[in-house]
Amino acid sequence: MLFNSIDFAIFLPVVFLLYWFVANRSLKWQNILIIAASYLFYGWWDWRFLSLILFSTVVDYLVGIGLSKAEDIRKRRILLWTSITVNLGFLGFFKYYNFFLENFITAFSFFGSEISASSLNIILPVGISFYTFQTLSYTIDVYNRKLEPTRDFISLAAFVSFFPQLVAGPIERATNLLPQFDSPRIFSYSKSVDGLRQILWGLFKKIVIADNCAVHANYIFANSADMDGSMLLLGALFFTFQIYGDFSGYSDIAIGTARLFGFDLMRNFAFPYFSRDIAEFWRRWHISLSTWFRDYLYIPIGGSRGGTWMKVRNTFVIFVVSGFWHGANWTFIVWGALNALYFLPLLLAKKNRQNIEIVAQGKVFPTVREVGGMMITFWLTVLAWIFFRAENLTHAFSYIDGIFSSNLFVLPDITGMKALLLIVPLFLLFEWFGREKEFALALAEEWKRPMRYIVYYIIILAIFLLTGEQQQFIYFQF
Amino acid sequence: MKKFLIRSGLFLLSVVILFVALYILTDSHIRTLENDFMAAMIDKHQRADEIGSTKIIIAGGSNVAFNIDSRRIEDELGIPVVNVGLSVGLGMDFIVNETIDVAQEGDIIVFSITFFETIDGLYSLKRHTAQHYPRANHYFTFNLSEEFTLHSSRLRDNLLSIVYGLISSAPPSAETDDLFESESIYTRSGFNEYGDFTGHHGLPQVDELDQRFTFEYSYWTGIDELNRLNREVEKKGAQLYYIYPAYPFSDFERNRDVLIRFDEDMRKDLEPPILGSIEDGLYDESVFFDTAYHLQQEGVSQRTEYLIELLRSER
Numbered sequence: 001m002l003f004n005s006i007d008f009a010i011f012l013p014v015v016f017l018l019y020w021f022v023a024n025r026s027l028k029w030q031n032i033l034i035i036a037a038s039y040l041f042y043g044w045w046d047w048r049f050l051s052l053i054l055f056s057t058v059v060d061y062l063v064g065i066g067l068s069k070a071e072d073i074r075k076r077r078i079l080l081w082t083s084i085t086v087n088l089g090f091l092g093f094f095k096y097y098n099f100f101l102e103n104f105i106t107a108f109s110f111f112g113s114e115i116s117a118s119s120l121n122i123i124l125p126v127g128i129s130f131y132t133f134q135t136l137s138y139t140i141d142v143y144n145r146k147l148e149p150t151r152d153f154i155s156l157a158a159f160v161s162f163f164p165q166l167v168a169g170p171i172e173r174a175t176n177l178l179p180q181f182d183s184p185r186i187f188s189y190s191k192s193v194d195g196l197r198q199i200l201w202g203l204f205k206k207i208v209i210a211d212n213c214a215v216h217a218n219y220i221f222a223n224s225a226d227m228d229g230s231m232l233l234l235g236a237l238f239f240t241f242q243i244y245g246d247f248s249g250y251s252d253i254a255i256g257t258a259r260l261f262g263f264d265l266m267r268n269f270a271f272p273y274f275s276r277d278i279a280e281f282w283r284r285w286h287i288s289l290s291t292w293f294r295d296y297l298y299i300p301i302g303g304s305r306g307g308t309w310m311k312v313r314n315t316f317v318i319f320v321v322s323g324f325w326h327g328a329n330w331t332f333i334v335w336g337a338l339n340a341l342y343f344l345p346l347l348l349a350k351k352n353r354q355n356i357e358i359v360a361q362g363k364v365f366p367t368v369r370e371v372g373g374m375m376i377t378f379w380l381t382v383l384a385w386i387f388f389r390a391e392n393l394t395h396a397f398s399y400i401d402g403i404f405s406s407n408l409f410v411l412p413d414i415t416g417m418k419a420l421l422l423i424v425p426l427f428l429l430f431e432w433f434g435r436e437k438e439f440a441l442a443l444a445e446e447w448k449r450p451m452r453y454i455v456y457y458i459i460i461l462a463i464f465l466l467t468g469e470q471q472q473f474i475y476f477q478f
Numbered sequence: 479m480k481k482f483l484i485r486s487g488l489f490l491l492s493v494v495i496l497f498v499a500l501y502i503l504t505d506s507h508i509r510t511l512e513n514d515f516m517a518a519m520i521d522k523h524q525r526a527d528e529i530g531s532t533k534i535i536i537a538g539g540s541n542v543a544f545n546i547d548s549r550r551i552e553d554e555l556g557i558p559v560v561n562v563g564l565s566v567g568l569g570m571d572f573i574v575n576e577t578i579d580v581a582q583e584g585d586i587i588v589f590s591i592t593f594f595e596t597i598d599g600l601y602s603l604k605r606h607t608a609q610h611y612p613r614a615n616h617y618f619t620f621n622l623s624e625e626f627t628l629h630s631s632r633l634r635d636n637l638l639s640i641v642y643g644l645i646s647s648a649p650p651s652a653e654t655d656d657l658f659e660s661e662s663i664y665t666r667s668g669f670n671e672y673g674d675f676t677g678h679h680g681l682p683q684v685d686e687l688d689q690r691f692t693f694e695y696s697y698w699t700g701i702d703e704l705n706r707l708n709r710e711v712e713k714k715g716a717q718l719y720y721i722y723p724a725y726p727f728s729d730f731e732r733n734r735d736v737l738i739r740f741d742e743d744m745r746k747d748l749e750p751p752i753l754g755s756i757e758d759g760l761y762d763e764s765v766f767f768d769t770a771y772h773l774q775q776e777g778v779s780q781r782t783e784y785l786i787e788l789l790r791s792e793r
Contacts, residue, residue, distance in 0.1 A: 187479045187482070196486065453489075453492075456489075457496060460493055461637075465634055465637055
């Protein structure tokens with residue numbers, strides 16, 4: 001079920017009313033309703049893959065119980081690796097089987113050996129990368145004794161399948177979300193209003209910004225061989241805003257929806273395009289994944305401890321793995337490696353934590369230095385997104401080559417793009433003024449009611465008027 | 479909770495009121511084109527009503543609107559003719575209901591429709607037609623979800639038209655249908671007094687003919703609709719005949735196996751008699767105008783002559 005669909009517009013109020021008026025007699029019933037709603041939400045795409053979620057949940061539940069009883073370190077390790085093998089096994093098979101097979105065949109043929117193996121026609125279950133990482137966080141935290149294993153299967157099943165963030169995150173930590181399933185839910189008016197506001201802003205980002213940018217980005221990337229450099233640059237910019245609107249829009253809707261049910265999900269985006277360096281960008285982009293890799297990969301392999309070589313190695317590992325998490329394609333790996341290259345100078349100069357707070361805090365305008373930092377970071381990101389969006393590495397390199405052709409300074413044909421080229425800067429301006437909030441529209445809290453409602457109506461009208469071709473959320477494919 | 483539900487409910491209501499108000503306000507800005515292609519239904523039905531009973535009704539989609547010379551049939555057979563064919567986008571269901579409505583005692587109905595045509599058609603086109611000719615509201619079923627989609631997109635188009643009009647200092651454009659833009663030959667004035675479309679006469683063939691589909695076989699449920707039509711017009715004392723549409727040789731060859739099976743189903747299950755054979759409707763590609771079903775003037779002449787022969791032999 002898509003968030004931006006009529007199905008969801010009916011589903012959400014129905015589940016909301018059942019949750020607060022019918023299932024509110026006990027916590028257990030509310031959690032059972034969440035599981036039922038989540039399985040329905042997921043099964044709307046393909047009910048067959050519900051068995052994968054259920055199987056992962058059962059395995060992690062049993063591993064958790066096993067870990068609570070096991071004191072012997074060897075036994076605990078076996079249990080942990082059982083969970084990791086099962087969860088990553090599913091992920092590896094569904095997402096990476098064909099990639100590895102094809103690359104092995106290519107590698108062997110390079111050395112003169114011919115291997116005959118046929119790839120499988122595997123359908124990638126929606127959101128598998130997200131819920132796999134979420135369930136793993138439970139087992140790893142229990143193993144590390146950061147979390148007491150739950151004995152309530154219902155709670156764990158609700159945690160694993162919680163529909164607002166099931167298919168595209170934020171990837172929640174068991175330490176944050178699981179205890180919320182064990183706590184009584186008290187309806188909060190302000191939290192719910194804030195949730196609705198965040199849903200509205202998420203829909204705006206997805207429908208108005210992302211889906212409209214997608215039309216042009218898709219066209220330009222598909223026909224890149226025939227485009228001028230200036231048009232290719234415009235295509236890369238459109239994709240830059242598409243992916244931000246798409247993914248942060250999804251996260252806003254997810255977080256807002258969870259709020260309606262009394263849950264607090266972690267923040268996933270914090271105005272990344274206002275970052276002054278790439279390290280700051282990665283603290284503000286897909287925060288739940290970055291911190292997941294930091295806590296469960298970067299720190300366990302040594303983190304920033306050790307010598308320079310170790311730091312460099314660990315940085316590359318985390319960025320390349322993060323790239324590979326996005327998809328079984330060399331483009332994602334290069335995208336990850338490129339970001340590692342961007343990050344490296346900051347790490348080596350020990351300047352990777354110099355921009356922690358949001359830019360120009362408490363001020364309207366940034367300094368010239370801040371503007372410079374933001375511009376450089378933004379354009380480096382745009383360049384990296386070309387690899388992320390391209391069909392393959394050849395396409396990415398020819399696209400970049402095309403940008404830097406002699407036609408870069410030719411005025412692009414912006415017929416059909418004029419409205420969007422006006423809306424995107426206005427959107428950025430709104431985001432700038434709301435950057436100290438959790439999401440830009442949270443600014444509305446401070447406004448007087450008439451002003452607030454005028455803005456809501458304008459956003460709803462914009463969503464209505466500028467609904468383009470409905471596009472799948474980009475991150476569903478991951 | 480109560481406060482939240484009341485406030486969010488009121489907000490939702492205010493949004494609905496805002497949209498309804500905008501709809502009412504913007505819709506009055508929009509002129510309906512009198513020369514719209516679908517408005518030709520008014521003239522066709524007026525002629526049918528004026529003739530009354532004992533007439534020849536040519537019914538179907540645009541294939542019959544484009545391909546028949548009704549004046550010649552009337553002159554040769556001495557029976558008044560009306561061509562009610564308009565657009566296949568209306569769907570079999572609509573066209574069958576319309577034909578039942580027009581038919582009277584003693585009428586001869588010649589029905590022809592493009593291969594494998596859908597039953598439902600386009601809801602927006604049906605509503606659009608009914609706006610011109612309210613009696614057409616009886617030819618299809620009201621659908622709430624389709625209505626919602628239709629009015630939403632209409633409000634969107636109207637608002638965008640006004641916004642773009644303001645930006646470019648141009649007045650809001652008149653309502654046009656995607657299918658029949660005001661600049662095209664597809665207009666009400668392109669029809670003659672018999673209901674035949676003649677707006678394309680004398681024009682050269684377009685570069686590439688449209689609707690050149692490659693079919694996949696499945697049993698055509700349109701047969702049930704035609705049998706329904708047959709039963710209803712029989713009750714009224716009219717006679718129904720079916721005739722295959724005019725179609726290019728080359729397209730028939732490409733779809734031969736499927737269309738032969740289609741013909742077998744028709745011969746087996748269709749209750750009204752079929753005039754001629756499927757092959758008799760085949761013409762050289764050069765006599766078509768813009769689609770694989772619309773003939774040019776030369777093709778119209780051949781087609782009409784053939785139909786007159788068939789009707790004569792039936793008498």
